Amino acid sequence: MxxxxxxxxxxxxxxxxxxxxxxxxxxxxxxxxxxxxxxxxxxxxxxxxxxxxxxxxxxSGYDMNPVPRKETVRLDPDDVLNVIRFRRTVRQFQNRGIPEHVRDQILEAGRLTHTAKNLQDVSFVVLDKQKGWIEQMAVRLFRRIKPYADLFSPMAKNVEIDDHFFFFHAPLVIVVLAKDTTNGILAAQNMEFVAEANGLGVLFSGFFTSAVNASRKIKRALRVPRGKKAAATLVLGYPDVKYLRSAQREKLNVRYM
Ligand SMILES: Cc1cc2nc3c(=O)[nH]c(=O)nc-3n(C[C@H](O)[C@H](O)[C@H](O)COP(=O)(O)O)c2cc1C
Missing domain, CATH: 3.30.70.20 (Alpha-Beta Plaits)
Incomplete structure (x- = not known):
């Protein structure tokens, strides 16, 4: 800080x-x-x-002043729940760029997110023009380890690691870096909601996040600072798919004590 x-x-x-x-x-x-x-x-x-x-x-020392809270900001709980209910992972994207102001708003959601101990340890790598060759580094890594994964996972056997296995031709990828993974994931979730509010579709690429953390080469390419790791990877674009129904989830698993 x-x-x-x-x-x-x-x-x-x-x-x-x-x-x-x-x-x-x-x-x-x-x-x-x-x-x-x-x-x-x-x-x-x-x-x-x-x-x-x-x-x-x-x-002192911040580049922003606190914003006065003029009126009570109240969210309708049903609306909030519906945003969660109807968000789906998007893996098909239109061939259309994301305006800079939308990208910046998504990043702002990440920056404003609270962190444990107010660590403010979360930073972002925006992959735009460099996305292609960085994705290829991860593709090569996964193709190398796939034979071992096939031994242990029947699902892995069915998966082909094509050249767009991680980013699905999306126009924008944001890698969220953090010292504390939880802080990074909280930021990423808020970013997803702002992206959705802008009409974007989002994929959390857990595979790319793992590739970053497993490969010194990719870490170097992304210039991940020492002490930080990839907490989440957001793959973003205008969806080329429309989901007409919400996801079904397992029964609420809760214990009241
Ligand atoms: C942390 C996290 C990592 C994920 N990683 C991947 C991934 O690498 N590739 C992929 O195709 N989907 C990935 N997903 C998407 C999940 O498969 C998806 O959320 C799940 O199947 C439920 O579908 P839904 O998001 O449409 O409700 C990831 C989701 C989360 C939450």
Whole structure:
């Protein structure tokens, strides 16, 4: 993470203690009726700044300011559930590029996603023009290991690894990198929803993600930083298939205790 400093303006602080109550690190206390940071033990989550009624708390070092929440943003729960119900993996794409502003909105969804310990360890590799030869590296790797997979998996035997096995001719691929895989996957899921809201279809390519993590060569080609791994690969494009029905899922498996 970049360098950040948290500041409390004692002039504007009214000592309401909302910041102290919300600080997960118990790092704020009232001193002389004003909020005060007591140690360096801060994950810079900014919750204190977000609850302050007087904008008395600021964090420096970000290239964005907090956006004031003007009206209550409420999602209709049925609409949200239907988005989940009707999203399907798309493997057939139109021969049509994705506008830059749509791509950027999808990336913004990734950037805005929360991370454990506010690590903000998620980064993205956008494969556009370089997609072809990078896919071929993964194809060569999978063709090499396929004979071994065939021994153990009857399903693998039926699969042919053609030249577009990973990206299905899609116009855009985004590899999500992270130190903590869970953080990367959360970002990827939010990105999928924004992609869907833009009329795109998405495939999570678990195979390509595995290829990246298994191959030093592909890691080098993608310039994966040390300490990070591929958490997810989103394959994106306008769908050339229309699903008329939702997926069927197994019975809800839940235990109430
Ligand atoms: C983490 C993850 C990895 C996946 N990897 C692949 C993949 O490499 N290739 C592929 O064709 N489908 C892949 N899929 C798609 C699944 O096969 C698909 O989600 C599942 O069959 C259910 O179909 P649906 O998404 O249309 O409901 C992946 C899905 C997930 C969630």
């Amino acid at each position: 970049s360098d950040h400093t948290i500041k409390i303006n004692r002039e504007t602080c009214i000592g309401c203690s909302l910041c102290a109550k919300t600080c997960v690190a118990h790092n704020i206390k009232l001193d002389d009726g004003k909020a005060k940071i007591i140690s360096d033990n801060c994950v810079m989550c900014g919750q204190c700044s977000a609850v302050c009624p007087r904008e008395a708390i600021t964090i």
